[in-house]
Amino acid sequence: MFTLLISLIIIFSALLVVLILVQNPKGGGISGEFSSSGATQMFGVQKTGDIVEQLTWGFSIAILVLVLVTNFTLSETKEASTSVNVEKAATKTVPVAPAPVAPKQ
Numbered sequence: 001m002f003t004l005l006i007s008l009i010i011i012f013s014a015l016l017v018v019l020i021l022v023q024n025p026k027g028g029g030i031s032g033e034f035s036s037s038g039a040t041q042m043f044g045v046q047k048t049g050d051i052v053e054q055l056t057w058g059f060s061i062a063i064l065v066l067v068l069v070t071n072f073t074l075s076e077t078k079e080a081s082t083s084v085n086v087e088k089a090a091t092k093t094v095p096v097a098p099a100p101v102a103p104k105q
Contacts, residue, residue, distance in 0.1 A: 016056065016059040016063065
């Protein structure tokens, strides 16, 4: 299950990158918004979302949901899995240093 979720996240991420590269740039950027002609566009009617923009939002939301689901499946499998290194660290004892002796006066 975990491997399937990770595979879906990787596939959706690659598709999201392709969709972002395919989108037409909206132009202007932040400097275009504050120029004299940008003031009319800032509060004007915006273009309705096309299919590429809707797919971009859909893939990004799907990645978010899959990451959250993966986190819950990981916490369930975390208790069952054990590591050799964790077991060795748990059994290893640390030597205690002797207490310092106060100098005689």
